[in-house]
Each structure stands twice: as structure tokens, then as C-alpha cells.
Amino acid sequence: MLRLRHDTAAAIIAMSKKDPDSMMFSSSGALLEGTVFGGVYFAPLLGNISPTMWGFGVPRIGQVIVYSFGRQVGGRSHGAPRDLIDTLGVLAHHSSLGEFDVHSIDNTILHKAAYSEAIDWWATRIDRSLVDLFSPTTYTDEHDIYRPGAHQRWMLNFEQLLARICAITRQPNDPATQLMLLFPTMDILADSFTGSNGIGQLMTPKRISKLIDRVSKRVPDRIEPIIMAPARRALAAAEQVADEFFIPSPNPDATPESRIIHLWNGRRNTTHGFNNNAEILAEHTGRLPPDIVLVPFVYLLDILTDRQRLLERVRRDCQRPPKP
Structure with missing residues (x-):
């Protein structure tokens, strides 16, 4: 359907006959490679207790074989760098590897089948x-007309959300990289999945806590400690960020929540430079706990466990007039 905006059906058929092995319209194909190998769909689960691990996946065309260790094992060590490029890490003034919560899951109380059941779930x-x-039936407007542009957008939104979360979990040795990955991940959640006005609203302890309470009720008790581990680590980190304000706000109308929102919107905007956000940054120590990068997991779990909310969001998007 998207291709027909650019060529006639006759022209497409003619090109297909001339070169039957070529892709006639590989729109954003490189951004949707997860649909071929599938690894990106399991990476957030297998990396959900980073920097430790409890399993690994082996992608094949059209499938992923997932192996569980049945327990937590170390994902990264404190020893000598494995590769020469890793020696650059010692030049950083701070490494967060030892500050992650690696005890969020108590394996002594888990059922022996919990990890395998988590994979199935x-x-x-x-x-x-x-x-x-x-x-395609998900993407119709108020006249039941198919909206191919919306179809493409939402496939990309979901794929790239998972890919960005996966990238975060792979970088526990580099807090700067994780933070830079956090911001675009929260951007896609704010702009596409939640409709929030900036990422700040999504980073408050109050909102995260409310979401965790809602999501945890949809997760079976036996696997709940595994599935919800990154969410609870994220909440603890968000609360620590709120505690790092060391002076009162000069604004008498400011609340703890409004300060957090302002702070996070300011930190996110520093990707463009430290310009008009100096005041709120001056009120805060600037310290961000390593587990704060796990906040996207909370929203991903909400997306995966509440199909109706996601479908309603997509339908509202489809009913907006298409942009010229």
C-alpha cells in the first residue's frame, strides 16, 4: 500500500517480473530485522537482571532457542579487560558496575521451574x-479504511523500543552510554506509547510505583520475582534520585514531584547542551543511581500485559487525520 503512493500497480508488476528476487519496497527494512531473527524480542527478558544473567538466547531464522541456567550467574567481572578496547574504561572517573542491585532476586525461594515458566510467559x-x-486489521480509521503508514510506524515503535532496552542492558560497564541510551528510549515511550509531555512525567517515583502495582497483579506469583525485578530496581533508583535535591527550590509553588519532572526534562535536554536548565541542575547533586536506566522496563511490562490499552492508543493514532 505504501509503495502504491510512489508507483502504479502496473509498474510494480513490471519491475517484479524483471527482477523477481529483489525487494520491491524495503521500507525501513533494516529497522525491522528483529522480525526475521526474533532475538530482540527476548533480549529484554534475558537482560532484565543486568549485569547478572540467568539465561541466553540463540537466534535462528524465524525462531529463538532460549537456554536457562536456572539461577543467576555473573554477567561481567571486575577483572582485567577482555579486549584492548575495554582498557579505555579505566580512564573513566567512575564505574557503576559495583553499584547495581544484583540481589533483587532471592533464588532460595524461587520454584525450580520459575525461570523456564518466565520464558514461556x-x-x-x-x-x-x-x-x-x-x-492490518488493527490499523483502520473511523471509516474502516486501512492506514498503512500507521501500521509501519507502530511496528517500528515496538521494534525500536525493544532494541533500545536491549542496548541498555548490554552496557553495564559504561554508565554514560547507558544514560545516553535511556533518553531516546524514554522519548519513544513518552511520545508514542504514553503521550506524555516529556520524559519527566514518566520518571517520578509516584508514577513508577503506581504502574508496578498495576503490572504485578497481571504476573503469575511464581515468576513475579523474576519478571518484576528490574521494575523494583528502577523504583528504588527513582526514589534515590528524588532524595538528591540538597537545597529547597526557590519556587514556592514547586512540589517534590514537579521538581523531579523538571529535573528529568532538563537532564534529557542536556543532549543538546547545558543551556537553559542550569537552575534545576544546580539544586541537585547530579548523581543518578545505575539502576535508573531500568525505568523503561516498567513501561515495557505494562505494554506487554495490557493489550487493550495499547490497541486503544493505536486506534486513536489511526483516527487522526494523516499528515500531508
């Missing part, structure tokens, strides 16, 4: 989300 939620997001 996750696969089911991913499958249902893909059914919704890849089906």
Missing part, C-alpha cells in the same frame, strides 16, 4: 503483542 506476551501490532 514472556513468549506468550510477545506473541500476542506481535499479533496485534502486525495485523
Whole structure:
């Protein structure tokens, strides 16, 4: 359908006959490679207790084979760098590797099948989300007309959200990299999935706590400690960020929540430079706990466990007049 905006059906058929092995319209194909190998769909689950691990995946075309260790194991060590490029890490003034919460899961109380059941549960939620997001019937306007542009956008939104979360979990040795990955991940959540006015609203302890309470009720008790581990680490980190204000606000109308929102919007905007956000940054120590980069997990879990909310968001998007 998107291709027909650029060529006639006759022209497309003619090109297909001339070169039947070529892709006639590979729009954003490189951004949707996860649909071929599938690894990006399981990476957030297998990296959800980074920097430790509890399993790994082996991608194949059209499938992913997931192996569970049945317990936590170390993901990164404190020893000598493995590769020469890793020696650059010692030049950083601070390494967060030792500050992550690696005790968020108590393996002594977990059922022996908990990890394998977590994989099954996750696969089911991913499958249902893909059914919704890849089906053309999801993307119709108020006149029941198919909206191919919206279809492409939402497939990309979901794919790139997972890819960015995966990238965060792979970088526990580099807090600067994780933070720079956090901001675009929260941007896609704010702009596309929640409709928030900036990422600040999504980073408050109050909102994160409320979301965790809602999501945890949808997760089976036996796997809840595994699935919810990154969410609870994120909440603890968000609360620590709120405690790092060391002077009162000069604004008498400021509240603890409004200061957090202002701070996070300011920190996110520093990707463009430290310009008009100096005041709020001056009131805060600037310290961000390493686990703060796990906040996107909270919203991903909400997306995976509340199909109706996501579908309603997509439908509202489809009913907006298309941009010229």
C-alpha cells in the first residue's frame, strides 16, 4: 500500500517480473530485522537482571532457542579487560558496575521451574503483542479504511523500543552510554506509547510505583520475582534520585514531584547542551543511581500485559487525520 503512493500497480508488476528476487519496497527494512531473527524480542527478558544473567538466547531464522541456567550467574567481572578496547574504561572517573542491585532476586525461594515458566510467559506476551501490532486489521480509521503508514510506524515503535532496552542492558560497564541510551528510549515511550509531555512525567517515583502495582497483579506469583525485578530496581533508583535535591527550590509553588519532572526534562535536554536548565541542575547533586536506566522496563511490562490499552492508543493514532 505504501509503495502504491510512489508507483502504479502496473509498474510494480513490471519491475517484479524483471527482477523477481529483489525487494520491491524495503521500507525501513533494516529497522525491522528483529522480525526475521526474533532475538530482540527476548533480549529484554534475558537482560532484565543486568549485569547478572540467568539465561541466553540463540537466534535462528524465524525462531529463538532460549537456554536457562536456572539461577543467576555473573554477567561481567571486575577483572582485567577482555579486549584492548575495554582498557579505555579505566580512564573513566567512575564505574557503576559495583553499584547495581544484583540481589533483587532471592533464588532460595524461587520454584525450580520459575525461570523456564518466565520464558514461556514472556513468549506468550510477545506473541500476542506481535499479533496485534502486525495485523492490518488493527490499523483502520473511523471509516474502516486501512492506514498503512500507521501500521509501519507502530511496528517500528515496538521494534525500536525493544532494541533500545536491549542496548541498555548490554552496557553495564559504561554508565554514560547507558544514560545516553535511556533518553531516546524514554522519548519513544513518552511520545508514542504514553503521550506524555516529556520524559519527566514518566520518571517520578509516584508514577513508577503506581504502574508496578498495576503490572504485578497481571504476573503469575511464581515468576513475579523474576519478571518484576528490574521494575523494583528502577523504583528504588527513582526514589534515590528524588532524595538528591540538597537545597529547597526557590519556587514556592514547586512540589517534590514537579521538581523531579523538571529535573528529568532538563537532564534529557542536556543532549543538546547545558543551556537553559542550569537552575534545576544546580539544586541537585547530579548523581543518578545505575539502576535508573531500568525505568523503561516498567513501561515495557505494562505494554506487554495490557493489550487493550495499547490497541486503544493505536486506534486513536489511526483516527487522526494523516499528515500531508
